[in-house]
Amino acid sequence: MFKKKDVTLIIAVLILAGLIAAFLRIYSGETGETVRIMIDGNEYGSYPLGEDSVIEIGNAFGYNRIVIENGEVFMQEADCPDQYCVEHKAISKTNETIVCLPHKLVVELHVQNREDDFDSIAQ
Amino acid sequence: MKERWKRVLSVGVLMIVGITIGLFLRDDNKSVTKNLFAMDTYMELTAYGRNSEEAVEAAVQEIQRLDALLSTGSEMSEVTIVNREKKGSLSEDYAYLLKRSMELWKLTDGAFDITVYPLMQAWGFADKKYRVPSVTEIESLLTYVDTSKISYDETTNEVVIPEQAQIDFGGIAKGYTSSMVAQIMKKYHIQSAMFNLGGNVQTVGTKADGSLWRIAIKSPYDNVPYLGVISIAEKAVITSGGYERYFEEDGIRYHHIINPKTGMPVQNGLVSVTIICEDGTMADGLSTSLFVMGKETAISFWKAHSEMFDMILCDEECKLYVTEGIKECFSTELEYEIISKY
Amino acid sequence: MAKKVAYSAILVALAMIFSYVEVLIPFHFGIPGIKLGLANLVVVIALYLLKPSQAFSISVVRIVLVAFLFGSMPSMIYSLAGGVLSFTVMLLLKKSKGFSMMGISIAGGVSHNVGQLLVAAIVVENMSVFYYMPVLLVAGLITGMLIGIVAKKVCRHLRVAID
The missing domain is CATH 2.60.320.10 (N-utilization substance G protein NusG, insert domain)
Known part of the structure; x- marks a missing residue:
């Protein structure tokens, strides 16, 4: 069902979401x-x-x-x-x-x- | 060909049904908050889950209905009419409040008294035209303060009050309103809701995630942020203190909790009383009357009625007295003493 | 040709039903008007069954129709941004080979949400909407996956029907 590139895509999206969430968490103290x-x-x-x-x-x-x-x-x-x-x-x-x-x-x-x-x- | 379309169609229908159900389930997480000014105070209502929109809307209407009924400021309210006519045939709400008030008067040995209103007027707390009445004026007004002179016939629902007497449910109305609003939430099957009616907090169920509500108790002191935080579910938390409404004259501060026996603002070393119990009406009435009683009497009152409520007293030294029923769910950084029954 | 026109019409109709369901019960992402993009299913199917130009017109037509029927101006702008961005991304990925229908559908779901969010940030002139980015990325991933599974099943049957 999944091809290699599909899996790469899923992982990339998850990492991106995680990075943004972490970034927001660090900076939200000042802006939240x-x-x-x-x-x-x-x-x-x-x-x-x-x-x-x-x-x-x-x-x-x-x-x-x-x-x-x-x-x-x-x-x-x-x-x-x-x-x-x-x-x-x-x-x-x-x-x-x-x-x-x-x-x-x-x-x-x-x-x-x-x-x-x-x-x-x-x- | 036909068979295939049927299959495609059924997949499509199934998906739509599935997605719809999924979306409806998600709706449980929604929350509705409404703010309003009523009963001479600021109110905030929040409900979670399906129906929360309708439930909060109904709650707002109920608050406005009770406000119109119980306001001493309106010429048309039932409270004003009874005070003017000195008699009347009562509505369900008025009759219930009167019965509860008379019970509380007995229970608290007169510390809770709805007939203290003429004194509230004399001190200017009714219309915000504050003044210090003379001793003779206070003494003459005190003769009208006596709940036992109210005659109420439960079978005919008729009330008669003495010529000079005035009734005000201010010490119990917000608590009653929060109980009624909690009932509305139940009617709409709301599992989780919280309202703050001018500092009187009432919770329905737990928070949406199942955890307990955390209610901070206001500190009268500028250098102390909070007296503490209490974790509760399905209960009312109501605080009374002299810091809520007051005025100053010649350097002396006069606050709005008048002792029905002396006619003077209460001065007994307590700065605030917080009552925690299921029944908002009782919590409201008790918070005022225990403040009137003072520390020692309040503690012995609790020992006699510990199954009914829990409380937190704060005295002028910023020391807290916490009853044992809530010692597990109350956290504070201040000095405190646990009151146990024996 | 006539058959393809009929397919396009049916797909648009189906997309509208999905959009209607979405309008009826919007997800609460905190930004009014932002939608999950269930109708993307139809666009994914169209991309595989029809010509890119036809698929594109299905996507745009259904967005405009839905907005006029039950939407508002901001929701149409969000949907158009999401729709156009996700279509472009899906088309590019499909041309580049190496992605299965699943991958393309996921890319479509994610870019659909990113597109909406970018427009929302411009419309409300407030960067705080980016707080919703992680949630929307993961939400797009999940809808994309679900859509991918269904699209694959549907296409298997439809392709037989269409040829």
Whole structure:
């Protein structure tokens, strides 16, 4: 059923898949973690945790400034009445969230291709 | 010629059937996650397997239905109507919550009390207009706080409450909602699901791969990432702590868990109470009331009812007290003490 | 000739059924629109029974038809990229000799997925889709093998019928 070249082809594909998987595994530590911002249940945007940046959001719900710095995310400023999101400590682990309830805004950490530390947080 | 075509056709049909079955089986691995804002909090629902789409959709509708029924913020909710009319003929959900609340009131010797709402309003936790009420105001409001004054007739399903009393199921509503959502998952034959209703975690079955769910317990301390991680299946994990809602005035922090006996925010050395049990409604009610009780009373309460639940207490020294039923499935880097029944 | 036209039509119809099954229950590779390429079976058979030009037109016609009937724009672009790349690879390998039907089918399955992924990377402008590369390579290998087995059996019967 198989010819010699067929077998070579199969082995080549498997080796290639393995190499790519290994390569991704090594480099995913830097690129895999993303900061996802959801507004009213819909995704607003995703940003790499590894790159420092400032995300400003102004919409009908209000104003929020989210800062990504040294592998951590925190809410620097918000014009919501309760300010719980600003007081929330910086997050850096998968499945951690900062919620700004009055603005229906959620900042969550999301990691692809990596075993999570935990599935959810009771608080 | 004809015979051959038949053979080709049958091979083709067989393949299509086989592939379809294969694809359907693969569908078991799919997962659906939905986020929503309801009950004044942020919720996340995830279900795995076939029907997960429909199940999560039904769950969202159930949450919205209960929110409309139980919200103190809406003029039209059953809770608001009963608080206004001081009497009413109850819906199934309201009646169930009332019965459970009265049971819990008895069980916890008054530490769980749904009639504490007038005090919540006085402190501003109902409408976020925070203030510190005067001692006389607190004392006069405390006279209305008494679950035993609610008269409920189970046969006619009628309730009558005293003129000044107000009922709020806030200490139990999210737990009840998570139990109801878990039932919906069962109805849709979902083997694996997890929901986080504003920090109240409820799990259905195990994770899709058969392993246990790992739930981290939030730390109130900035320098401690988590109190620990608990591995569970088919259980609710509900934490209450003073760090959830609070305000500061003149340098003093006032949080939202009001002791129904003193009318003041609880100050007893505990910073958080986590309850682990199958019944989300009870877990929610107990997490608040054990926080009110304080460490010693909470521990003796557990010793008397250890078959009902397990718990993790955290005190101001960042020390944990873990009941023996979960010592195998709880991991922490903090100092802890195992509480055993005898 | 008429016979060959009839064959082409039947093969296109069969390919559409496969594609329909795929559209109905898509595999969850994380990228919407990416498909497994079961319809490749028909293209492999056509490659052996008919002229390359006919086989090519079967491949393109079924993709366009399926996209119009039950697909979306991105899924058509993915399918076209996958279809054209896998056809080219299969044709080249067939001409180069040394590969059995099995090998050609595997090469077709793998290149079908690679083609789709390349287009997906361009469409979503995000290199992170390459995370799916290893999975898609192995998936292509497996479908290719299955298709190879079936194609071999089908061709044995069809060739007798066609001559």
